[in-house]
Amino acid sequence: MRPRFFADLALIPGHTVGLPEQAARHVQVLRLQPGDSITLFNGLGDGQPGSEGEFEATVERMGRSDVDVVIGAYSATVREARRAIHLVTGMPANDRMDWLVEKATELGAASIQPVMSERSVLRLKAERADKKLAHWRGIAMAASEQCGRNRLPLIHEVVTLADWLKKSRDASAAEADRRLLLSLREGSRPLDQSVAGRGALTFLSGPEGGLSAAEEAAAFACGFSPVSLGPRVLRAETAPLACLSLLTLSGDGQP
Numbered sequence: 565m566r567p568r569f570f571a572d573l574a575l576i577p578g579h580t581v582g583l584p585e586q587a588a589r590h591v592q593v594l595r596l597q598p599g600d601s602i603t604l605f606n607g608l609g610d611g612q613p614g615s616e617g618e619f620e621a622t623v624e625r626m627g628r629s630d631v632d633v634v635i636g637a638y639s640a641t642v643r644e645a646r647r648a649i650h651l652v653t654g655m656p657a658n659d660r661m662d663w664l665v666e667k668a669t670e671l672g673a674a675s676i677q678p679v680m681s682e683r684s685v686l687r688l689k690a691e692r693a694d695k696k697l698a699h700w701r702g703i704a705m706a707a708s709e710q711c712g713r714n715r716l717p718l719i720h721e722v723v724t725l726a727d728w729l730k731k732s733r734d735a736s737a738a739e740a741d742r743r744l745l746l747s748l749r750e751g752s753r754p755l756d757q758s759v760a761g762r763g764a765l766t767f768l769s770g771p772e773g774g775l776s777a778a779e780e781a782a783a784f785a786c787g788f789s790p791v792s793l794g795p796r797v798l799r800a801e802t803a804p805l806a807c808l809s810l811l812t813l814s815g816d817g818q819p
Contacts (some may be wrong), residue, residue: 595735605708621634645674669713669716744765745767745780746791767802
């Protein structure tokens, strides 16, 4: 299997391009040489040739810190889930959010919206939030390279749950999707009974300690329905991944 790299470039068969800094560094770490083959994708995911699929490429020149490659044949390879699955998640603390982003990318999440709620331990603002966002996007890129995705999941900027719900409430009906809140409240429907049909799904889950009663009420006012993953209480980083696994590994979210 050829090494795969993300390249935020126009990829045109027959053209020679310089790899982005991170991809070039990885090529050098792997000690690839002129004539070696790699796979490139640009992750745009807009359905146009050169975005959803991937390209063969051949290393042409190895510089001290730069690498030139010749773009080869294009393959219209689609590995995205059949349904767009969006995660809105209260950020778990420490490196658990890193793990969530990596595994959600592998499992096919279309987007991840990190939010701060009343019980959030991790709180990010200004420069620190920007650095974390860049870090998470890098994790998603590396996970896409590894797992074979040709479209990067969208990692949104960190916002408060209240602000996100307000924006969600103000969205037009045309933008509406199926909205499910992972909840421990009595009467929540089992998740596997709530995801039938087609169309996008948005899962909202809380941080350590879950969402407050007031936050759940606000979510219900924005069209969310409570669903349950069963009698066990899962960690904040595990619950949204369980939802993705149910949909993508069972075949419900596959092309």
